[in-house]
Amino acid sequence: MTSTLMEKSARLLSDDDLDTYKKQYWKDGYTVLRGLYTPAETESYRREVERLFHLDGLDDDLNLRTEFRRGPDGRYAFDRLDPVLDISPGMTDAAKHPALLGALRTILDGSPEVLKCKLIRKEPGTNGYIPHQDFLYWRWLDESPDKLCTAVINLYPSDARNGGLGFYRGTHHALLPGPASDPQADCDPTALDAASIDMPALEPGDVLVFHSLAVHFSGRNAGEVPRTVLLPSYCATDDSGLYRKYYQREVVRRCKEMVGFERYFERNAAI
Numbered sequence: 001m002t003s004t005l006m007e008k009s010a011r012l013l014s015d016d017d018l019d020t021y022k023k024q025y026w027k028d029g030y031t032v033l034r035g036l037y038t039p040a041e042t043e044s045y046r047r048e049v050e051r052l053f054h055l056d057g058l059d060d061d062l063n064l065r066t067e068f069r070r071g072p073d074g075r076y077a078f079d080r081l082d083p084v085l086d087i088s089p090g091m092t093d094a095a096k097h098p099a100l101l102g103a104l105r106t107i108l109d110g111s112p113e114v115l116k117c118k119l120i121r122k123e124p125g126t127n128g129y130i131p132h133q134d135f136l137y138w139r140w141l142d143e144s145p146d147k148l149c150t151a152v153i154n155l156y157p158s159d160a161r162n163g164g165l166g167f168y169r170g171t172h173h174a175l176l177p178g179p180a181s182d183p184q185a186d187c188d189p190t191a192l193d194a195a196s197i198d199m200p201a202l203e204p205g206d207v208l209v210f211h212s213l214a215v216h217f218s219g220r221n222a223g224e225v226p227r228t229v230l231l232p233s234y235c236a237t238d239d240s241g242l243y244r245k246y247y248q249r250e251v252v253r254r255c256k257e258m259v260g261f262e263r264y265f266e267r268n269a270a271i
């Protein structure tokens with residue numbers, strides 16, 4: 001057996017571990033698959049991320065696959081590639097790794113198909129994401145929230161300090177309304193129980209899996225190095241056309257709502 005095959009088979013989780021992870025997922029709305037990827041795999045994914053973030057044209061204001069956030073200096077900084085699988089065999093390997101798909105099959109009780117996948121690289125000083133439920137944005141798919149989840153494939157140490165993800169435990173049972181002024185918006189943070197917040201610290205090679213209704217958020221990266229995670233989302237389904245369905249709609253939405261093109265208008269205000 002080659003060392004690669006040995007490493008891959010070594011990461012397949014035992015039935016006991018899977019049972020524990022599955023119970024935690026359905027109790028809290030998320031779970032952490034510890035050490036799913038080997039150090040060698042994680043290192044090769046890191047090299048792939050470096051290659052991806054140095055591709056020509058990513059910084060073009062009108063590049064459809066890049067989105068921007070306000071960086072440390074208040075200016076727009078691009079922080080994610082979405083989609084990413086079509087330009088990266090390495091990220092495809094990570095998102096479709098047999099050990100991950102096997103774990104998701106058990107947790108979701110069905111065959112996981114990739115719905116979407118983005119690569120987030122949060123530079124030091126860059127802000128995070130307010131509390132939200134992914135399912136709010138996926139209602140149009142007409143799938144049960146229990147079939148939809150996201151995996152956070154963690155490539156560097158991640159915790160509260162460098163902008164890691166936080167969860168409100170046990171919020172995965174219902175879609176929560178926005179504030180009284182806008183009930184259709186992201187859930188009202190003042191209605192959430194701060195005592196239920198958990199921010200799991202992650203090591204490279206860990207994979208955090210969370211339910212589409214789990215309320216989550218992330219803070220500013222106050223660390224010294226970028227926080228880099230691959231975020232594939234999955235649906236337990238027999239429909240292999242879901243990925244195409246998702247991005248066909250998403251490309252049109254971004255153009256209509258001009259998502260990601262903010263900097264273009266700021267730079268060209270004088271034209």
Ligand SMILES: O=C(O)CCC(=O)C(=O)O
Binds near residue numbers: 122128
């Ligand atoms: O990784 C992060 O900082 C937040 C990502 C997130 O909340 C999301 O993509 O839904």
